[in-house]
Amino acid sequence: MPSTTPPPARGMSLLNDARLNKGTAFTTEERRLYGLEGLLPTHVESLDRQVERVQRHLDAKPNDLERYIYLSGLRDQNETLFFRVLMSNPAKFVPIVYAPTLATVCKQFSHIYRRPRGMYISLEMKGRIEEVLRNWPVTDVRAICVTTGGRILGLGDIGVNGMGIPIGKLHLYTACGAVPPDVLLPIQLDIGTTNTALRADPLYLGLRREPPSEEVLDEFVEEFIQAVRAVFPRCVIHFEDWKGTDAIRYLEKYQDRIRCYNDDIQGTAAVTLAGLITALKIKGESLADQRILFLGAGSSGLGTADMLVSAMKLEGVSEEDAISRITLMDVNGLLETSRTDLSPQQSRYAKTMPASKDLLAMVKTVKPTVLVGVSTAGGAFTQDVVEAMSALNERPVIFALSLPGTNAECTAEQAYTWSNGRALFAAGIQFPEVTLNDKTFYPGQANNFYIFPALALAVYATCPDVITNEMVIEAARALADQVSPISQERGRLFPPQSDILEVSITSAARIAEFIFEKGAATVDRPTDIRAWIESLTYSPRYAEF
Numbered sequence: 001m002p003s004t005t006p007p008p009a010r011g012m013s014l015l016n017d018a019r020l021n022k023g024t025a026f027t028t029e030e031r032r033l034y035g036l037e038g039l040l041p042t043h044v045e046s047l048d049r050q051v052e053r054v055q056r057h058l059d060a061k062p063n064d065l066e067r068y069i070y071l072s073g074l075r076d077q078n079e080t081l082f083f084r085v086l087m088s089n090p091a092k093f094v095p096i097v098y099a100p101t102l103a104t105v106c107k108q109f110s111h112i113y114r115r116p117r118g119m120y121i122s123l124e125m126k127g128r129i130e131e132v133l134r135n136w137p138v139t140d141v142r143a144i145c146v147t148t149g150g151r152i153l154g155l156g157d158i159g160v161n162g163m164g165i166p167i168g169k170l171h172l173y174t175a176c177g178a179v180p181p182d183v184l185l186p187i188q189l190d191i192g193t194t195n196t197a198l199r200a201d202p203l204y205l206g207l208r209r210e211p212p213s214e215e216v217l218d219e220f221v222e223e224f225i226q227a228v229r230a231v232f233p234r235c236v237i238h239f240e241d242w243k244g245t246d247a248i249r250y251l252e253k254y255q256d257r258i259r260c261y262n263d264d265i266q267g268t269a270a271v272t273l274a275g276l277i278t279a280l281k282i283k284g285e286s287l288a289d290q291r292i293l294f295l296g297a298g299s300s301g302l303g304t305a306d307m308l309v310s311a312m313k314l315e316g317v318s319e320e321d322a323i324s325r326i327t328l329m330d331v332n333g334l335l336e337t338s339r340t341d342l343s344p345q346q347s348r349y350a351k352t353m354p355a356s357k358d359l360l361a362m363v364k365t366v367k368p369t370v371l372v373g374v375s376t377a378g379g380a381f382t383q384d385v386v387e388a389m390s391a392l393n394e395r396p397v398i399f400a401l402s403l404p405g406t407n408a409e410c411t412a413e414q415a416y417t418w419s420n421g422r423a424l425f426a427a428g429i430q431f432p433e434v435t436l437n438d439k440t441f442y443p444g445q446a447n448n449f450y451i452f453p454a455l456a457l458a459v460y461a462t463c464p465d466v467i468t469n470e471m472v473i474e475a476a477r478a479l480a481d482q483v484s485p486i487s488q489e490r491g492r493l494f495p496p497q498s499d500i501l502e503v504s505i506t507s508a509a510r511i512a513e514f515i516f517e518k519g520a521a522t523v524d525r526p527t528d529i530r531a532w533i534e535s536l537t538y539s540p541r542y543a544e545f
Contacts, residue, residue, distance in 0.1 A: 007545050011035035018079045019182065022542045025050060030545055047084055047542060054085050064101040069112055071097060075171075076115050079181060084540035086175035091497040094175065094449065098168045100429055103404040105168075106152050109161035110198075110205045117167055118186030120160065122207055126220055130227035141232040142183035142460050145169045146224075148191050150211075150243030151264075151299075157243065159193030160206030165241050169263070169452070177453025177504040178537035179460055185232075189224065191217060221250060225258060236459050236467070238263055238452070244299040248345055251303075259459065261467045265303030267448035267455075268374070270476040272304050272399060273311055275446050275493040276370060277480035279397045279424040282488050285369075288317045290325060293366050295359060295381075295409060296374035296402070297330035302345050304372065310469045311476075323349060327366050330375075333357035363388045370397040373409030377402070381410035386418035394422065401428040401446055412443035426493050444493035449500065451475050454507035461536050462512050462521040470518070471511060478510035479503065509533045 007020050014034055015021050022030075024045040031037045054074065061067045071093075075082040086093045095101060105112070125132050149162025166186030173179040192209040193199060199208045211217065228235055237260040239250060251262045261267075280287060292308060294301045305326050312322035328335045328349050334357075335342060337350045356362055363371070363385055371389055373381060381400055389396035396419055400409035405428075412431035415423045421436050426444035434441045455475050459467060482495045482503055495503045509530040516525045526532035 005545070007034060007543075012039065015039060018076055020543060021078045021080075023050065023078055023081065025542055034545070047081065047540075050078075050081050051085055051088055054081065058096075064096050065104050065108070065112075067096045068101050068105055069114075072114065072117075075117075080540045080542055083174055083181065083538070086171065087501060087540060089498070090175060090500045094172065094497065094500070095430070097171050097175075098449065099447070100404050102164050102168050103152075103155060105164045106155060106158055106161050109158075109164050110201065110203045113205060118163065118188065120163070120188045120190055121224060122190035123192065123212060123216075123220060124207070126223065129223050130230050133227050133231040136185060136231075138182055138185070139232075140183060141185045141235050143170070143173060143179065143236050143238060143456055144185045144187050144228060144232070145173075145238040145240050146187040146189060147240045148189045148211075148242050148246070149193065149206075150241065150246060152241045157194045157211075159195060159198055159204070160188050160190050161198065161204075162241055163188040169238070169240055172449050173453050173456050174538055175453075176449050176500045177457045177508065178501060178539070179453065179457050180536075180538040183460070185235075189220070191220065217246070225254065229258065234463055236260060236456065238456070240264065242299075245343070247299040248302065248343075256466055259464065259466060261455070261472070262299075262303070263448055263452050265299050266307065266469070266472045267451045268300045268401070268446075269304040269307030270451045270455075270472045271446045271448050271479070271494075272372065272401065273307055273473065274450065274476040274479040275399065275426045275444055276308075276397065277477065278483045278488065278493045279370075279395075281480070281483075282424060282491070283395050283397075286315065288312050288315045288322075290370050291366060291368045292326050292370040292372060293362060293368035294326070294328040294372045294374065295377065296372075297328040297335055297346055297349075298374070300374040300401075301328055301330075301372070302349075304374065305349060306345075307469065307473065307476075311473050314470075314473065327351060327362065327368070329357075329359065329362060331377075334362060360384050360388060363392070367392050369393055371399070373400045373402055375402055375409060376407040377409060378407045379410065381415070383414070383418045386410065386415060386423070390419040390422055395424055396422065397424045399426045399446060401426070403428045405429045412441070415443075416441045424491060424493065430497070440490075442490050442492045445497070446494070447497075450479050450494060450503065451507075453500075454478070454504040455511060457504060457508035457533065457537070458511035458515065461508070461523070461533055462515045463523055464515050464520040465522065466520075468518075468520070471515060471520075474514040475507055475511050478507040481510075482506060505530075505533060505537065 058067050145166035147162050149159045150157050152158050152162040170184040174181045190206050192207045192211045198204045239262040309322040335350045336353050398415050413434045415425040416434045426446040430445040431443040513529050515521050
C-alpha cells in the first residue's frame, strides 16, 4: 500500500530521490509542505499523463539504444514512472530494456555509462567482500543477479560491459513479475577480461587484466557466496552469463547448498521445455516419445538436455532411456565416445556412433522429432535441414534459440516456408508473423522472461532453502498450461507477451503451491496462495506523504 509517512527529504533532495520523486505529479499541498514550490511547473499531472509524455519522448528517439539510454535516465530520476511505463506495455518496452537491445547496450556499456546502478565487486576486494556488500543501502535484499561478463548474449567475454545484463534482468523481475524493486541488487564480479580490445579501450570501466586461475576464481566466488549469506541471508543468487564451464561448475557446486539458480542453464531449459510441452499438446504426443537433437552443447544446451531428462524421468522413463533420446552436437561435431575433448557433463550424452560434423547427416541418422539450436551459429538450420526434418515429421518442432537475432539458426519465415507451414517454431527473439499460402503463422519467442520473474516471485514469497529442478520444471508446466486451446490451434507455443504480468503471477502462485506441497517453504502456508502472492507484488503508484 502507498506510504502515508512524510518523506525523509525536502526540496531538491526529494526531487533527486528516484524512489520518492513524483515530478509534476506532486500535489499543490505536497509542494507547499515539502519545499517544492517554485521548483516544478505549475500544473499538477497524473501518473498516466506523465506516462503519455514519456511515450512521446520515446517515439521521437531514432533507435532503441537511444530509447534505452532515455529510460535508464528515467529510472535514475523517477522509479515509479519508469516501472509504470514498462508495465503499461511489456511487449513494447521489454525489448528495449532487455534483449535484443541489451546486446547493443553491452557492446557500448562503458561508453554510454551515466550513473552507477548496482554493485561492482572486483578481485582487488578479495578478503573484504562482506565489508563492501554492507555499503549497499538496503539491508533486506532478496535477489541478486550476478555476472562475470564472461559470456554475454553471444558476444563472448566483455567483462564489466556485461553489467547491463543483471540490470536488465532485474528490471524484468519487477516489470514482468511484480517483485518489489527495492529488494533487488545487480552485481558485476569484475575478474578481468580476456578481451584485449576492451583492455586497450581508454573508456573501459573494468579491471585491465586477464581473468585469474580457476583456483583463485573459486576462492573469490566462495567468499562472495558466504558474504551474501552473511549480509543478505534471505537472498537468492541468480547466476547470469558466466563463462560456460564456470556456469555449469558453480551451479553444480552450489545448487544443493544455497538458494540459487542459473538462468542461462535452468531458465533457458525451462522455457524450452514449456514450448515443447505446448508443441506436444498440439501434436498429441508425449515427451517420453521424442527424439531430440541439439546443435550446441555448451551450458545452455547441456542444461536444457538435463532438464528434459529430469522431465522424462518424472513421466516414468528411466534415466538411461531418457539420455538415449537426446543427441548433442557442438562446434567439433557429434558428442561421441571417441572424442577426448568432452567435459564430464558432455560425456554423459556421448553416443557410440561415427564422428560427424554434418548436421544434415545427423538429422537423417538420428531422425529427431525436435531440433534445438543453442549454437550461436547463425543460419545453421539450412533449407536442406528443415526439409529433412519435415520429411521425417508431420509437425517438426524447430527451436532456433540463439541470441542475438543474427545468431538465430534460422528465421521464422525460413522455418515455415521450408516446412510448407508445418513447423512448430520458436526462437530466442520475437520474429514477426509470417503469411504463407493465405495462412498466418505466429512464431513463438522462447524468452526466459516467461520463467525467471515468476520463479523469483515465488521464491521471494516462500523462501525455500534451495531451488530444485523440480521447481523449475513446475514453472515450465505452469507456463505451458496458460497457452489456450485457441492459441494452440494457431500454432502459438507461449502466451502473449502483453499478458506477461498476469502469466507470471499465475505461474508464481502455482510454483509457490508446489513448494508448499513439497514442504520446502520456510514461511507459513496461507489459506489463499494466489491472493497472498498478489498481496506481495509491487504496483507502480506514488506514495501518499
